Amino acid sequence: MKRNWRHLLSLLFFLNVQTVHAEEKVLVFAASSLTNALTELAEQFETQTGDQVVLSFASSSALARQLAQGAPADVYLSANTKWMDYVVAQQVVNTDTRQDLLHNRLVLIGHASSAIEPIALDNNWNIAAMLNGSRIAVGDPNHVPAGMYAKQALTSLGLWQQAEPRLARANNVRAALLYVERQEAALGIVYQTDALIAANVRVLAQFPQESHDPITYPMVLTQKQPTAAAQAFYRFLESDQAADVFKKYGFSVD
DSSP, rough: OOHHHHHHHHHHHHHHHHHHHHHHHEEEEGGGGGGGHHHHHHHHHHHHHOOOEEEEOOOOHHHHHHHHOOOOOEEEOSHHHHHHHHHHHOOSOGGOOEEEEEEEEEEEETTOOOOOOOOOOSOOOOOOHHHOOOEEEEEETTTOOOHHHHHHHHHHHTTTHHHHEEEEEEHHHHHHHHHHHHTSSSSSEEEEEHHHHOEEEEEEEEEOOOOOOEEEEEEOOSSSSSHHHHHHHHHTTTSSHHHHHHHHTTTTEO
């Protein structure tokens, strides 16, 4: 009788542990350009571990400000080092876990049905004539990393003064992509990875890498004492399995 009772208690304890484990959640704040890759990776991780990954995508700046205001994320992935530096300065992340995870490229896109030919990106480009009253969609250069890179590149190529009054400023890079997909803007400046996942846009030019700062995606755990599930997902993003998925979506991996 005592043995049966002990067995029952052990079984209940095991079931309780399993239930608690299954309910563990990892909240991930990530740049919009990571949407497709991280969604696939989160599904793989959940299947393998039983832990739940909750993904929150927005511009790196918006997410960094939310962290600074106390948002309870577990992992933060930024599309540039500036906003990672910001959350480090705000002392809201575990600086020991900061690492550069991915890299990307910057491209000029048009709608797939557009008659615009591939463009030579130099100071001879007549932007006004090509746009013919339309706009260039970009992430807002004041705070969106893709827009900040775009401003650097256009400035380096001697095109910023022409381009600035013709910008359609978006809250994040995926919104800029959407402007071109909907033909609300004739051109857009987005990441190479965004262009790859869009069915109805095409790349017109690739910006020289030396025209802007390296497009680097740093990653960090936000809590001084991260949960086991958060640590596991962080390590999973470092794995060869994750690298294969990132590469599939056009990222280069350190």
